[in-house]
Amino acid sequence: MSTLTSVPLDVIKPARGRLGAPSARLVDHLLAGIPTLWLALFFLAPLGFTVVFSFGRNIFGGVELAFTLDNYRTALSGFYGATFIRTIIFAASASALCLAVAYPVAYFIARHTSRHRVLAIVLILIPYFSSFLIRVMSLHMLMSRDGFAEAVLNVLNLHSGPLDVLDTQTAVFIGMVYAYLPIAIVPLYVVLDRIPRPLLEASRDLGASRLETFLFVTLPMSRPGIATAVLLTAVPMLGEMVIPKLLGGSRGVLMGQALSSQYLQSQNYPLGSAMAVLILLAIAVIVAGLARLTKGFAEVGQ
């Protein structure tokens, strides 16, 4: 605009009308450009390297560029293929478990708290004030022998003698559900809270029982929340490696551990990259599936 200031006023006035809009758009483009550049640099570029590496050949601690499908063959066959499938089943079941616990909690907060709603949400989010690692380590201490869980279960006569839950799959599931519960509750709560009360009243008026109202009104209308909760829990679970290590005794290896050991220990970047690309594809499939589930849900909350 500064070049225009020397132009006589009568020329500027109409010019502003024409140039003003594009320059505002320029600012928009600039503002959008910064995050785009950021993503391109720190997300797309590394992703590109990963894809290129995944077709390369391994030289210890480096990659020889090539076009071979050997890495994918290794990653999908035999042991690693089985690990991949086991990881998907594991993430699916842990995510389902998480959802099963989160739904009633979210339902309770949405329906049965009025004055204490903020308090309830804060209580759920407070664990996020401390580091993930600290929380998992605390669980480790609670579940170890002579730990708090053992004492409580013994007092309640639910268990007698020493508790040996640590280093088992059960402990891993407990850790997974615990760690990802809050991020499953929040989207469910948001959706349940926005279901219009009149719809529920109408359902009751038309003779539906409480259960029928839940099954045919509340549950279908909370589908977007379920989809988001699944997405937010299952995706990180696919790559989870800290919880199996700290609570599961590193038995029954999952994809996250297999992948990180390719990068950090075997120095086999191509195979690690192929595994990473496969996990990414699995996530893309999940997202596409969930997108279908929530199709036509723009009306929620209106």
Next chain:
Amino acid sequence: MVDRSSPPKSLLSRRTMLGLLGAAPATAALSAAFPGSLRANAAGTGQLNIYSWPDYFSADNLATYAKKSGVTPNITTYDSNETLFAKLNSPAGAGFDIVIPSSSWIKQLADKGLLAELDHTRLNLASLDQDLLDRDYDRGNKYSIPKDWGLLGVVYDPEATGGEIKTWEDFFKAGERPEVSGKIRLSDSGWETIGTELWLQGKDWNTATVEEIKAAGERLKSFAKHVKSFSGLDPNAVANGSIVMAQTNQGTARAAIGLNPKLKWSVPGPFSELWVDNYAIPKNAPNVDQAYDFLSFMLQPDVQLAETKYVGFPAAVAGLREKIGADTPNADLIFGGKDLDFKKLTSFVVNPETIGTYLQVQTEIQAAAG
């Protein structure tokens, strides 16, 4: 150090585990963010940048050195040899004067041209324990000076195992007993698990072929059903009986025995592992003179004694065992027990041809335990 899953400050295994996972990068980030705060002020003109494992130097010794030389060592930390390798192998690795690679990685680092040859005339190697010098990972100590060392052994409850663990065969046999099965901890390093069977078969873990490693791994895979954990060993878990037999180093074993004196430690035959963490000087280190000055300071006997007490693993100077005071409980265990035979110890050397196999078979063993 090879068995990082049971790290040196074993009395604080939980904290150390946290340290390995979280604090190490944090420390690195902090010291990178405030490099000046860790260095000597105007008094010293020199600089010394050390890249090391977390919490691996006695704070008192560092303070003494800073006072003596006017140079406060600037320490950055890493949590695995692989990280050290990746860093030295990249432009970001320039600028370090001393690094602490384990015996397993010296050869890889040297072969890649990342380490400088040492000038032995500037160091007093004669005072060091000769058992720790000229070992197969670095003949003639061209690139490395031992800092401290540890062993692979077994800590166990003799009541559960029904007798002593003298060989790795005893270990496997004891694992099948109902009192022991399901309460075993194995290392998470492939060479330490598969190595035991290779030794029993009379093979050398550094020259075993891919096929031999896979074949030996089969025994571990069928043994895996008895294993409870491959994660870092918590001394409390052995002391309270949730684990009754565990592969580990002498430091963690000593901590467990300190908590429960009925436990025993052994270094099974026919062979077991000796790992040595070493001082080395990277190629093109900017402050070589300062690095030699620091190394000669560290190799003094009283400094080495303080290091041993701080790190919990024996430093390399000869005759330390006699100097450790009677007030130190289970002092013999620091040095691996009373009748340790260095001829029956071997050090692992990472070989690009086989390391992938060791790691893959280890992953399969851990999966078989699930």
